[in-house]
Amino acid sequence: xxxxxxxxxxxxxxxxxTTHWSLIEQAQLDDDKDRALIGLLLQRYWKPVYCYLRxxxxxxxxxxxLTQGFFCEVVLSRDLIGRVDPSKGRFRTLLLxxxxxxxxxxxxxxxxxxxxxxxxxxxxxxxxxxxxPHTVLELDxxxxxxxxxxxxxxxxxxxxxxxxxxxxxxxxxxxxxxxRVLAPTLEDNQTPSLAQLCERxxxxxxxxxxxxxxTVKRHFRNVLREHVRQTVLTGEAVDEELREIFRFLGxxxxx
Amino acid sequence: xxxRHDLFGTESDRLDRLVSRALEQxxxxxxxxxxxxxxxxxxxxxxxxxxxxxxxxxxEGGMGVVYRAQQDQxxxxxxxxxxxxxxxxSKRVIARFEAEKQALALLDHPNMMxxxxxxxxxxxxxxxxxxxxxLDRPRVHVMM
Numbered sequence: 001x002x003x004x005x006x007x008x009x010x011x012x013x014x015x016x017x018t019t020h021w022s023l024i025e026q027a028q029l030d031d032d033k034d035r036a037l038i039g040l041l042l043q044r045y046w047k048p049v050y051c052y053l054r055x056x057x058x059x060x061x062x063x064x065x066l067t068q069g070f071f072c073e074v075v076l077s078r079d080l081i082g083r084v085d086p087s088k089g090r091f092r093t094l095l096l097x098x099x100x101x102x103x104x105x106x107x108x109x110x111x112x113x114x115x116x117x118x119x120x121x122x123x124x125x126x127x128x129x130x131x132x133p134h135t136v137l138e139l140d141x142x143x144x145x146x147x148x149x150x151x152x153x154x155x156x157x158x159x160x161x162x163x164x165x166x167x168x169x170x171x172x173x174x175x176x177x178x179x180r181v182l183a184p185t186l187e188d189n190q191t192p193s194l195a196q197l198c199e200r201x202x203x204x205x206x207x208x209x210x211x212x213x214x215t216v217k218r219h220f221r222n223v224l225r226e227h228v229r230q231t232v233l234t235g236e237a238v239d240e241e242l243r244e245i246f247r248f249l250g251x252x253x254x255x
Numbered sequence: 256x257x258x259r260h261d262l263f264g265t266e267s268d269r270l271d272r273l274v275s276r277a278l279e280q281x282x283x284x285x286x287x288x289x290x291x292x293x294x295x296x297x298x299x300x301x302x303x304x305x306x307x308x309x310x311x312x313x314x315e316g317g318m319g320v321v322y323r324a325q326q327d328q329x330x331x332x333x334x335x336x337x338x339x340x341x342x343x344x345s346k347r348v349i350a351r352f353e354a355e356k357q358a359l360a361l362l363d364h365p366n367m368m369x370x371x372x373x374x375x376x377x378x379x380x381x382x383x384x385x386x387x388x389x390l391d392r393p394r395v396h397v398m399m
Contacts, residue, residue, distance in 0.1 A: 047263070133264035151262040154270060158260040177277075185273040186265060220277045246274050 042071055047152055048092075049099055052145040054132055056103065070102050090241060091231045096145050150245050157224045158182070164219065172201045176209055177216035307336055 046067055053063035075095070136144055165174040176197055184191040194206040203209045228245075229238050262270060303309070307324040313335060324336040 135264050135266055147267055148263065150267070150270060151265065154274070155260040155262050162259065181276045182273065185269060185276055186262075214280065217277055217280065224274070224278075246271055 041075060042067075044152070045095060045149075046071070048145045048148040049095070051132065051136060051148040052096070052099060052141045053103070055136065055139065055141040055144040066103070066106060069106070070099055074098050074102050090237070092146075092149055096142065099145075146245075153224075153227055153245070157220065157227055160223045160227075161216065161220050164223075165216070172203065173212045173216050175201055176203075176212045177220070180213055181217075304336070304338070307334070309336065 049070060050063050050067045053066050054060070058066060075098070136147065139147055161177070162174050165171060179192055179197060179200070183189045192200070194209045197203060197209050198206055201209075203212070225238055225242070228241050232238055232241050304324075306328045307326055310323045310325055310333075313321045313323050321335055321337045324334050326332050326334050
């Protein structure tokens with residue numbers, strides 16, 4: 001499904017999107033929203049930033065301090081919005097660029113903890129082991145940032161999809177998707193046949209199981225696009241971003 | 256934070272395979288269709304299609320299901336509503352549907368019902384594109 005993100009609200013031809021960009025703009029106009037916003041941005045982006053810093057060689061506590069400092073001092077306090085390149089429009093790209101600059105600046109300054117007002121501190125739920133996974137250690141810092149962003153994005157998408165079917169008491173839909181798509185890919189489990197799924201979850205027919213799977217896949221695609229759409233400036237940039245995140249989708253075709 | 260689906264540490268190519276499989280849709284020739292899938296879609300739509308509230312199934316053919324439906328606007332009446340099954344909305348099937356409607360329009364017999372209206376519902380109204388035509392009497396005698 002293609003999203004129609006244009007509306008007449010606010011004037012003809014305006015793009016009506018709730019993106020991370022617009023959230024930042026709101027926070028800059030209203031100090032009270034600082035804390036709520038930084039909470040949201042930290043939730044969405046702390047891990048790519050933190051892992052990037054770890055791969056640069058910072059220890060756990062240093063990386064946590066720098067992550068806090070980066071969000072408080074750069075993302076909110078500086079004119080990050082002014083750096084937007086509409087032709088790219090990726091929040092992730094700009095964030096990484098700003099992060100690199102911030103790290104260079106910090107080489108000559110005190111630790112981040114000392115400069116952040118206590119009321120701006122948001123606890124980072126860093127429960128990762130001190131040693132990063134083997135997969136991450138094979139990547140350079142920039143690849144680590146992108147990889148972590150990708151895993152967080154997919155995790156949120158999968159949670160949203162599962163939540164939808166759980167809330168609607170249609171757990172079987174989710175189970176079919178999980179057993180048929182998730183588990184075989186992530187855990188090298190053998191893909192169960194539709195007949196096995198029918199028996200496992202008391203589904204009336206293979207046709208019904210197949211249709212359940214198709215329904216969840218369609219929802220997955222929509223949720224994935226919606227999450228990506230929140231991080232780009234235009235609806236058109238969604239496909240480009242998806243192609244960059246998932247290489248198997250292929251490069252953008254030149255017109 | 257998301258703990259239920261923590262993919263951190265999973266190999267990148269495995270993540271790609273996961274998304275590839277999740278986005279994969281059945282090929283048109285292999286798409287499985289049945290009244291069951293239609294029922295599932297109707298459940299999600301609140302059993303309404305546009306101005307018609309579906310009451311119950313009257314009959315089923317190879318490519319469509321006929322429902323008794325309650326119409327509220329512009330007049331209140333019960334109609335028979337034929338819906339092409341999801342996945343059967345190819346040009347060929349739609350053309351056949353049109354031909355069927357044309358044939359019905361030419362025939363006049365007390366045991367047959369005239370086709371009163373052809374409705375093409377927009378895709379956004381329903382998750383799959385559905386096409387139907389209403390028959391103005393709540394009984395079905397569709398020539399296939």
